[in-house]
Amino acid sequence: MRGTDAAHGAATVGTRVAKDDLHEAFAQVGKALANPHRIELLELVAQGERSVEALAARADISVALASAHLQVLRRGGLVTSRRVGTRVLYVLAHDDAYALLAALQAVASRLGTTEQAAARYLGAPVEAVGREELVARVRAGDAVVVDLRPAEEFAAGHIAGAVSIPLSELETRLAELPTDVEIVAYCRGPYCAMSPQGVALLRRLGRRARRLEDGYPEWRLAGLPVETGGGPG
């Protein structure tokens, strides 16, 4: 039984019908999410506006390939770009795009394959601090917030009051952190390995440390105070 759905209006045989165009349009956005490099690039642009070259370096792919993938994301309405002098900067197009990524990760997290990959990448689960709790504890002078992301991402925007110590410098710059309060570390999001790794390192070095649930994009989307500053690299 094919091509007989009278209620939807006639003309089905071989014809491209409006309903198909609509599903095609939705699938077009789905296609933007159908490649691992694009997922990674999407997470990176969610940290702030960055050039193609900077994104390619972070995702460890060639500039040409990053450019191609970013254009697919742009066609899917997930990112926008603007030219500034000689470089083209990409950002997340709007908050719905991050909500979509989060929904994707929520569904994926139920799959065994994701769970295994996450466990292997993130290491043993570390106890997390909630956002509201963190606000209260910082206000009480009871905790200090550390941003473990690369310096350019901190510069593009970070949790108000946080101090920037990229994960790679954490051990050498340990002295900058107070010893009398708990350290709360955050990074890019729930599937970023920096904060679990940073917390593990801090504990090995004898400090009290926990990670923030989620990361910077979620904090910003929750409407909590952020500081945003210097231009992108």
Added chain:
Amino acid sequence: MRGTDAAHGAATVGTRVAKDDLHEAFAQVGKALANPHRIELLELVAQGERSVEALAARADISVALASAHLQVLRRGGLVTSRRVGTRVLYVLAHDDAYALLAALQAVASRLGTTEQAAARYLGAPVEAVGREELVARVRAGDAVVVDLRPAEEFAAGHIAGAVSIPLSELETRLAELPTDVEIVAYCRGPYCAMSPQGVALLRRLGRRARRLEDGYPEWRLAGLPVETGGGPG
């Protein structure tokens, strides 16, 4: 600059690193959303549990093709299946899967191509009734709710108190609807054409009619009262 992100642990040259596996896992779910038939099938299983044959007929594709696409959706964790006698029934795996579809549609709706396709498929925008408003008006005896979806979808689950009149039978069964209260029509969701078409038809026939915002899945997810009954076809 490639393969030099020291903070993420070494061993990058040619090796498949854990981070890639994680992004690959997310992209796997994205791939499930990257085909128009799969989007349509996802919307259909969101109406209730249905057999492969029934879904293939609704989506106007062959049974073999529907089976293949449903298995991609299952691998992506979006639907589940169970065998009942000679047939295999598919349903939405969990509410997060519908939330993902909704997030996808929200992003897509910002694209010009989607907007055009939606306008062409749904026709001129029709004023909608909110869910809470509808609950109040039905309680006050001020409105009657009509489910325009095919009878099997109504049977699988519907808004409590709604009457089933499939769009194709609306004109001939007009007498079943009261003339003294407003008619509120609903169907599968915000991108389903049945309720706008049904409302337009009712108005042409001299009735007071509006459509419900969204459709049955959204109503159910909002925790509002539903009735669920007979087995799937």
Added chain:
DNA sequence: CTGATATTCTATAACTCGTTTGAATAATCG
């Protein structure tokens, strides 16, 4: 205008996806 830098485009090759067809498998009914 020229040269340098950043990004995009083009061509190409390997690979994956979508679809159709017909065969294989599973469960039911006589």
Added chain:
DNA sequence: CGATTATTCAAACGAGTTATAGAATATCAG
């Protein structure tokens, strides 16, 4: 058990995607 029905699998083809290298374009500094 054999026939029937529903679903899945397998092969095969065309179409689309990914990745690479190198050419083309755009902007800026001189």
